[in-house]
Amino acid sequence: MIKFEQVSKTYPGGHNALSKVSFHLEPGEMAFLTGHSGAGKSTLLKLISLMERPTVGNVLINGHNLNHISRKQIAYIRRDIGMIFQSHQLLMGKSVFDNVSLPMVIEGHTRKTIAKRVDAALEMVGLKEKARDLPITLSGGEQQRVGIARAVVNRPPLLLADEPTGNLDPKLSMEIIRLFEDFNQAGVSVFIATHDLGLIARMKYRTLTLKQGRMITDGLSQAEEDMY
């Protein structure tokens, strides 16, 4: 699903965010990406969502080299990737329904389809009753779930999450991870960046660890724990 081939990213000014990173995430796989802040997690995700371009190397999604994607095509690529952010990136002045329906509106679905799919997405994250509320009136965990509903509303084959549990307590974090597991079981590939090692330790998922821009481990989370 996601394949990195010797990818390096150097920002203007000479900071090496990633050096020769290679890995392959199979379709239908769920994996974690960890490392200290500044290790390059966000940069790696940005390369997948085309917010940044690699300096050297290839990033492939489903066999398509992202280096060959033009600026105009980026929008269409992002429609295939459900993205979840630590800062939620919700429109605070619009209702939960409007926030979740945004990807569907952009794709130009009919009103009926939109209403149906948004309802289904909000049901999955347990926020069906809050569709008319403004995100600002919701708790942090609820806001994150609105973000997740928005990410899955157009049923993308790939979910990317950048610190989705960053501001949540362990119990809420676990709920969010369980949501991702549900989507994964439905066949969606899930890739989660987090520095919450305690959370990963409780599960047996593949974990990729970055340190100063290099991939230092790639394996089960059990092995990961021995490192620290």
Next chain:
Amino acid sequence: MSILFKGRKQGASSKKIGPLQRILMFFTDHLRQAVNSLGELYRAPFAAIMTIGVLGFSLTLPSTLYILVKNTEQISSQWQQASEISLFLNKNVSEANAQQLVVRLSVWDEIASVTFISADEALDEFQRISGLGDALSYLNENPLPDVLLVVPTSKHATPISAGLLLDKLRKEREVEIGKLDIEWLERLYALLNIAKELVLLLAVLLFFAVVLIIGNTIRLNILNRRDEILVMKLVGATDAFIQRPFLYTGFWFGLLGGVMAWLTVSIILWWIGLSLESFMELYQVQLDITGMGVEALAVMLGVSISLGLIGSLISVNRHVKEIEPK
């Protein structure tokens, strides 16, 4: 259709819908966005009214001047239609010869009508209106010549062809002097031409100003909604999709500004018309200031909507691209 995942359908293509429904959806989508943009203006009425006012007044000035110039032109052409060539005949031409000349001239293509005024008639009239009264009867003989008043056809009433006709008439042997007072008309025409150029220049300058003002207003709108645009880009909105509401805002600015300009010009012309009425009575000219009909409305709306769209297009092309998620 998805680029990355073959077979994964996106958007409107995910459901089988007929071409008619697709066209309908396209229009309802646009209509919805147009109404939304209008709603945005309504929610910030003060800012909207200021922008619309700038646009409206900027269009009012050149439109008013243009219509005044156009009307002056029309009035002067009325005067010119009435313009006559006066032919003063030689003293030794008998009245019979003069009548023959009248018959000869009236068959010319260039001439609409010829009127013969004998020297006696002219003297009578002069006596009546000059107020000299009996004083004139002390003259030994009538000093006035016979006169022919020649009215050219409308085709030959322009200063140039009327001048040519005058030259031709002067060659008739009975004619001593021919007069066509068109110099002042030519001067008026030259002045009107200059006025027209000035109006055009003024219009172009003001149009530029309007485009810049609209562009700047839209730029501020875009920057105000920066966060929203970022989020939209993150979930896969194309530039075109993000630009559309701003283009509609430009369209509404143009439309409302145009309507405002039309109303203002109409009021100004009505106002001027009132004060001109008495003035025109003195000159015995019928004056109806015309040109504010449906056609003028269409032209003004066309111009102002184009200006609104151009301004927002320039702004949108520059600034929506600049906002990229980092």
